[in-house]
Amino acid sequence: MPKYVYSFGGGTAEGNGTMKDALGGKGSGLAEMSRAGVPVPPGFTVVTDVCNLFFDNNQTVPEEVNEQSWKALAEVEKLTGKKLGDAADPLLLSVRSGAKFSMPGMMNTILNLGLNDETTEGLAKKTSNPRFAYDCYRRFIQMFGEVAMGIDMALFDEAFDARKHKAKIKLDTELTAEDLKAIIGEYKKIVQKAAKRDFPQDPREQMVLARNAVFNSWWAPKASYYRKMEKISDRLGTACNIQAMVFGNMGDNCCTGVGFTRDPGSGDKVFYGEFLVNAQGEDVVAGIRTPQPISELRDWNAGVYDQLREITAMLEKHYKDMQDFEFTVQEGKLYMLQTRNGKRTGPAAVKVAVDMVDEKLIDEKTAVMRVAPSQLDQLLHPVFDAASLKSLTKLATGIDASPGAAVGRLAFTSDAAVEMAEGGPVILIRKETTPDDIHGMDAARGIVTAVGGKSSHAAVVARGMGRPCVVGCGAISINERAKTADVKAGGKTITVKQGDWVSMNGTNGEVYLGQAVTKAPDPNSPVFAKFMKMAKVFRGDFGVRANADIPRDAKAAVAFGAEGIGLCRTEHMFFAEDRLPHMQAMILSETEKDRRKCLAKLLPMQRKDFQGLFEAMDGLPVVIRTIDPPLHEFVPKREELMVDLAKLPNADIKAKREMVERYKNFGVEVKTLKTVLQDLLKRVEDLHEMNPMLGLRGCRLGILYPEITEMQARAIFEAVVAAAKKGKHVIPEVMIPLIGGVQELENQKAIVKKIADEVLQKAGMKKQKYLIGTMIEIPRAALLADQVAREAEFFSFGTNDLTQTTMGLSRDDYTKFSKQYEEKKIFKADPFGVLDQEGVGLLVKWAVEKGRQTRPDLEVGICGEHGGEPSSVEFCYRVGMNYVSCSPYRVPIALLAAAQAAITKNEASGEANRTA
Numbered sequence: 057m058p059k060y061v062y063s064f065g066g067g068t069a070e071g072n073g074t075m076k077d078a079l080g081g082k083g084s085g086l087a088e089m090s091r092a093g094v095p096v097p098p099g100f101t102v103v104t105d106v107c108n109l110f111f112d113n114n115q116t117v118p119e120e121v122n123e124q125s126w127k128a129l130a131e132v133e134k135l136t137g138k139k140l141g142d143a144a145d146p147l148l149l150s151v152r153s154g155a156k157f158s159m160p161g162m163m164n165t166i167l168n169l170g171l172n173d174e175t176t177e178g179l180a181k182k183t184s185n186p187r188f189a190y191d192c193y194r195r196f197i198q199m200f201g202e203v204a205m206g207i208d209m210a211l212f213d214e215a216f217d218a219r220k221h222k223a224k225i226k227l228d229t230e231l232t233a234e235d236l237k238a239i240i241g242e243y244k245k246i247v248q249k250a251a252k253r254d255f256p257q258d259p260r261e262q263m264v265l266a267r268n269a270v271f272n273s274w275w276a277p278k279a280s281y282y283r284k285m286e287k288i289s290d291r292l293g294t295a296c297n298i299q300a301m302v303f304g305n306m307g308d309n310c311c312t313g314v315g316f317t318r319d320p321g322s323g324d325k326v327f328y329g330e331f332l333v334n335a336q337g338e339d340v341v342a343g344i345r346t347p348q349p350i351s352e353l354r355d356w357n358a359g360v361y362d363q364l365r366e367i368t369a370m371l372e373k374h375y376k377d378m379q380d381f382e383f384t385v386q387e388g389k390l391y392m393l394q395t396r397n398g399k400r401t402g403p404a405a406v407k408v409a410v411d412m413v414d415e416k417l418i419d420e421k422t423a424v425m426r427v428a429p430s431q432l433d434q435l436l437h438p439v440f441d442a443a444s445l446k447s448l449t450k451l452a453t454g455i456d457a458s459p460g461a462a463v464g465r466l467a468f469t470s471d472a473a474v475e476m477a478e479g480g481p482v483i484l485i486r487k488e489t490t491p492d493d494i495h496g497m498d499a500a501r502g503i504v505t506a507v508g509g510k511s512s513h514a515a516v517v518a519r520g521m522g523r524p525c526v527v528g529c530g531a532i533s534i535n536e537r538a539k540t541a542d543v544k545a546g547g548k549t550i551t552v553k554q555g556d557w558v559s560m561n562g563t564n565g566e567v568y569l570g571q572a573v574t575k576a577p578d579p580n581s582p583v584f585a586k587f588m589k590m591a592k593v594f595r596g597d598f599g600v601r602a603n604a605d606i607p608r609d610a611k612a613a614v615a616f617g618a619e620g621i622g623l624c625r626t627e628h629m630f631f632a633e634d635r636l637p638h639m640q641a642m643i644l645s646e647t648e649k650d651r652r653k654c655l656a657k658l659l660p661m662q663r664k665d666f667q668g669l670f671e672a673m674d675g676l677p678v679v680i681r682t683i684d685p686p687l688h689e690f691v692p693k694r695e696e697l698m699v700d701l702a703k704l705p706n707a708d709i710k711a712k713r714e715m716v717e718r719y720k721n722f723g724v725e726v727k728t729l730k731t732v733l734q735d736l737l738k739r740v741e742d743l744h745e746m747n748p749m750l751g752l753r754g755c756r757l758g759i760l761y762p763e764i765t766e767m768q769a770r771a772i773f774e775a776v777v778a779a780a781k782k783g784k785h786v787i788p789e790v791m792i793p794l795i796g797g798v799q800e801l802e803n804q805k806a807i808v809k810k811i812a813d814e815v816l817q818k819a820g821m822k823k824q825k826y827l828i829g830t831m832i833e834i835p836r837a838a839l840l841a842d843q844v845a846r847e848a849e850f851f852s853f854g855t856n857d858l859t860q861t862t863m864g865l866s867r868d869d870y871t872k873f874s875k876q877y878e879e880k881k882i883f884k885a886d887p888f889g890v891l892d893q894e895g896v897g898l899l900v901k902w903a904v905e906k907g908r909q910t911r912p913d914l915e916v917g918i919c920g921e922h923g924g925e926p927s928s929v930e931f932c933y934r935v936g937m938n939y940v941s942c943s944p945y946r947v948p949i950a951l952l953a954a955a956q957a958a959i960t961k962n963e964a965s966g967e968a969n970r971t972a
C-alpha cells in the first residue's frame with residue numbers, strides 16, 4: 057500500500073527535510089524540526105500526490121488515505137493526551153496547506169478544528185476561560201465556513217462588527233464571553249442560511265472536509281495566478297498538514313509571531329520579526345492589529361526570547377540559509393510552527409550570500425547559485441535624486457518594507473492598477489493587501505499600505521516580487537469607495553485621489569506627492585562588487601558585453617562589468633538633432649553626388665562618436681554595425697504629408713507657420729511650402745514599402761548605396777587612428793547586418809576592407825588589428841553559416857530579427873495577441889523576451905556548429921534583447937558562444953546567469969563522470 061501519511065512529533069518524524077516533493081515545504085520543515093528536537097506540536101502530513109489523486113478522482117481520495125490518517129491521528133492523541141471530539145478535554149487541530157514551493161497566503165489554513173457546541177463547553181471548563189473557548193469557536197466557524205463551505209467572509213465580518221458596535225467597543229479583545237456566544241449564534245444562522253445545512257458538529261467530518269478544502273485551494277484563482285507568475289507547475293499539488301493546535305490567545309502569557317534570522321530587506325545579520333500578545337494565527341500578518349517588534353519579546357519573556365534565538369540560529373546553521381519562521385507561545389511555552397528558507401529582496405540575497413561565505417557557512421559556488429539573476433535587477437534599479445525631492449510634499453513616512461524607489465500614479469484598487477498600468481506607471485495604495493490583490497501588486501511599480509508591519513501580506517509579497525513597498529503609513533486614511541485618501545501632513549490634511557502622481561521609497565519608507573527624479577544605482581558598492589567578483593570567476597572565459605551607442609552608456613556598461621561593446625547601432629546617432637537634417641537631405645538626394653555631399657557632413661560627426669566609444673572602451677572590443685533601418689524611418693510620414701498638403705489651400709498664416717516649423721529641416725519657407733511638400737511627398741512615396749521590415753534595409757542599403765558604407769567605414773577607421781594616437785588600445789569589429797548569404801557579406805566586406813586598409817596605411821598603422829563580421833538574423837544566413845564563415849570573422853546573433861523572421865512574426869504586431877497566445881500556452885513565454893530555444897535556438901545552434909567547421913576560431917556572440925535574459929544566456933553558454941551582449945543595466949544579470957550556467961554544466965559533467 058502506498059504511504060500517503062507521514063507522522064511527526066514527540067522528537068521524531070517519519071519524514072525528513074529532504075522530502076519536499078512529497079511533504080511540501082511546510083511538512084518537510086515540521087518533520088525536520090521534530091527530528092532535531094525542536095518543540096513542534098505533533099501532527100501528520102498527507103502527501104502532495106493525494107492532491108493530484110483528489111482532482112483526478114472527482115474530488116475524492118483513496119480510502120487508504122483516510123485509514124492512514126485515522127491511525128496517525130491516534131498517535132497525535134496519544135502524544136497530547138487529548139482526544140478529538142472529547143467533550144471534556146478536546147484535542148483541537150490545525151489543517152494547513154503546504155506545497156513544495158512556498159506560496160505565502162495563497163492557499164488555506166483552518167485553525168481550532170474539532171470544536172462544536174459540546175467540545176467548546178468542555179474547553180471552556182477545562183481552561184476555566186470561557187472567553188477563550190468561545191473566541192476559538194467563532195474563529196473556527198468563520199474560517200471553516202469560508203474555506204470549506206464557500207460562505208462569503210463578509211457575512212461573518214458584518215455580524216461581528218455589528219456586535220462590536222452594539223457593545224460599543226473598539227478592539228476585538230474587549231468582547232466578552234457573552235458577546236462571543238451571541239456571535240456564535242449568529243454565525244451558525246449565517247451558515248444554515250448560506251450552506252443550507254447546519255454547521256458540521258462531527259469533528260471527523262470536519263477534518264475530512266477541511267483537508268479537501270485545502271486541496272481545493274490549490275486551484276483558487278489567486279493560487280493559480282501566483283503559480284503562473286512564479287512559474288510553478290500546476291501538477292505539483294499541495295500537501296495537507298494536520299497538527300495539534302497550540303494557543304497564542306489564551307491570555308497575556310501567550311503570543312504568536314513570525315520572524316527571520318536576518319533582515320530580509322537588507323540582508324543584515326539582525327534578528328528580525330514581530331509578535332502579538334494574546335493572538336492567534338494570521339492576526340500578525342493580517343495587519344489588523346499592529347504587532348510589536350521582536351526585540352521587545354525579550355522584555356516580555358526573556359526565557360522564551362533566548363530559546364527562540366537559540367532554536368532559530370540552530371535552524372539557520374542546519375539549513376545553511378536564512379530562515380523564515382513562525383512560532384506561538386502558549387502559557388509561557390514556546391512552539392515552532394514553521395521554518396523555511398526565507399524570501400528576500402535582491403540586495404538581501406546578495407548580502408546574505410556574501411556574508412555566509414565570510415561566515416564559512418557556505419562555499420562560493422553555493423553563494424553564486426543562491427541569487428537568482430533576476431534578483432540583481434533590484435540592485436540595478438534607480439534611486440531618488442535627493443535634490444528633486446526637495447520640491448515635493450512629503451505625504452508620509454511608513455515602514456520600509458521592500459527597497460527601491462518608484463514613481464507612478466495612484467490606483468486605489470488592484471483592478472484599477474492593472475487597467476491604469478497600460479497607460480503608465482502605477483503605485484497601488486491600499487489600507488492593507490490580501491492575496492486577492494496579487495494581480496494589482498504585480499501590475500504596480502510600487503505598493504503603499506496604510507496599516508500593517510514588516511511581515512504584513514503586502515510586505516512579504518512585495519519583497520518576493522522585488523517591488524518597492526511602504527507599509528503602515530498611519531497618517532494615510534483611505535476611502536476606497538471615493539478613491540481618495542486623506543493624509544495628515546505637516547499639520548494640515550491633504551486629499552489625494554486616483555491618478556495623482558506620487559513618489560515612494562521602499563528603502564526608507566517615504567512617500568511624496570509628485571514626481572521625483574530617479575538616479576542610477578551604484579554598481580560599485582562593496583558587497584555587490586564582492587559578489588560579482590565571485591560570479592565572474594565561475595563563468596570562465598565566457599564574456600559579457602553591452603549594447604551601447606554613445607560614450608556615456610559605454611562607461612555605465614563598463615562600470616557594471618561589461619567587457620566590450622557587442623552592438624553599437626550607428627543609426628541612433630543619425631537621429632540626433634544636429635544630424636537629422638543631413639541624414640534627411642542625403643536620403644532625399646536624387647544623385648550619388650548629392651548624397652556624397654551630405655555624407656561628407658555626417659562623416660566628422662560619426663568619427664567623433666566612434667572615437668568617444670573607442671576611448672571609453674580602451675582595451676576592450678567594440679562591435680559597430682553599419683546602417684540597418686529602412687530609410688523611411690528618417691523622413692516624415694506619408695500620411696502626415698498628405699494631410700498637410702490637403703490642408704494647405706485653406707490654411708491661415710498661423711497654420712502655415714506651424715508647417716514651416718514642422719518641415720524646417722527641408723529648408724521650407726511659407727511661400728515654398730507647396731512645392732517643397734509636393735517634392736517631399738513624391739520622394740517619400742518612392743521610399744514607401746509594403747513591408748519595410750523585410751524591405752530595403754540592412755546590408756541592402758549599403759549594397760545599393762555603397763557610399764554610405766564607405767562613409768561609415770571611413771568614420772570608424774579614422775576614429776581608430778585618432779583614439780590610437782591618444783594611446784588607446786582599440787579593438788574594432790565591423791558588423792554587416794541582415795545578410796541572407798555570403799554574397800552580400802562579400803560585397804560589403806570589400807568596401808569596408810578597402811577603406812580600412814587605406815586609412816590605416818596612411819596613418820602608418822598597418823599592424824592595427826580589426827575584424828569584419830556579420831549579424832546572423834535571417835534564417836538563410838544561419839542555414840548557410842558554413843559559407844558565411846568563409847568571409848565572416850565573427851558572428852553575432854541578432855535574435856530580435858532572427859525570431860521575427862524564423863517565426864514569421866512581427867514583434868510589434870505580436871503584442872496585439874500575445875496575451876491570448878501565452879494564456880492558451882501556445883507560446884511558453886514571449887519569444888521576444890525569452891529566446892525560443894526549440895525553434896530559433898535550433899538555427900542558432902546549427903549556425904554556431906557550421907560556422908566553426910569552416911573557421912574554428914570564429915568569434916560568436918548574441919546582441920539581441922535575449923542577451924540579458926537569464927535562461928537565454930544559459931542557452932548561449934551551452935551552445936558555445938564566446939559572449940552575450942545586452943543593455944548596460946543587465947550586464948551583471950547576464951554575468952551571473954553565465955556563472956550559474958557554467959556551474960550547472962560542470963556539475964552535470966561531474967555527475968556523468970561519477971556514474972560512468
Ligand code: ADP
Binds near residue numbers: 302304
Ligand atoms: P501559511 O502557509 O499561509 O503560512 P500556515 O499553515 O503557516 O499558513 O498557517 C497560518 C498560521 O496559522 C500560522 O502562522 C500560525 O500562526 C497558525 N497556525 C497554524 N498551525 C497552527 C497550530 N498547530 N497551532 C497554532 N497556530 C497554528
Ligand code: MG
Binds near residue numbers: 382394
Ligand atoms: Mg505559515
Ligand code: MG
Binds near residue numbers: 833
Ligand atoms: Mg536586426
